[in-house]
Amino acid sequence: MDRVDFSDFKKEALSDAEVREEYEKLKPIYELRKQLIALRKDAGLTQEELAEKLHTKKSNISRLESANSKSSPRLSTIEEYAHAMGYEVKIDFIPSVQR
Template identity: 55%
Template sequence: MNRRPTMERFREKTLENPEVQAAYDAMAPTFEVKRRMIALRKKAGLTQEQMADKLGTKKSNISRLESLGHSGSPRLSTIEEYARVLGYTTRIAFEPNTIAGVPDARRTG
């Protein structure tokens, strides 16, 4: 068995810390939106530079927008325009916040 550290093992070990896990969980929706945006752009066969041209902005802005290393959340209007350029519409869904099937206690009362 290879005991050499991997990113996956590092991630698992790091997420054992409850504070780190909470921060990771809080960022998960933003990361999912960014991953979806990247996937749609690539599916359209566009580079970041081509996407920037279509949106009338700079490649560096698209790079930052799509960056999973940048924790900032894109504005809804930016997401909508990005989707529109790719031939999509956006939809927002509100879903129960559960961890291991237990509703989030902050919503009770």
């Protein structure tokens, strides 16, 4: 049985309009969570260490970073996370393609 390459799988899946639409809706939260993880790792911190710095539990950091989390983080939580590693949060708006 041949293994399917992820990029081939993704390309095929995104050829379906419904899948592509859902993917685009979820893309910002996945990108945010990817950036949060990268900040933490660049700072050389584990989830446990960051949790201690923020006076919270590791499970809260894990949930914040999880792409499968059902909850949406509050902006203040994201700001606290960023500040703990010496960053500020900048929000940017870009025109949508459908304008």
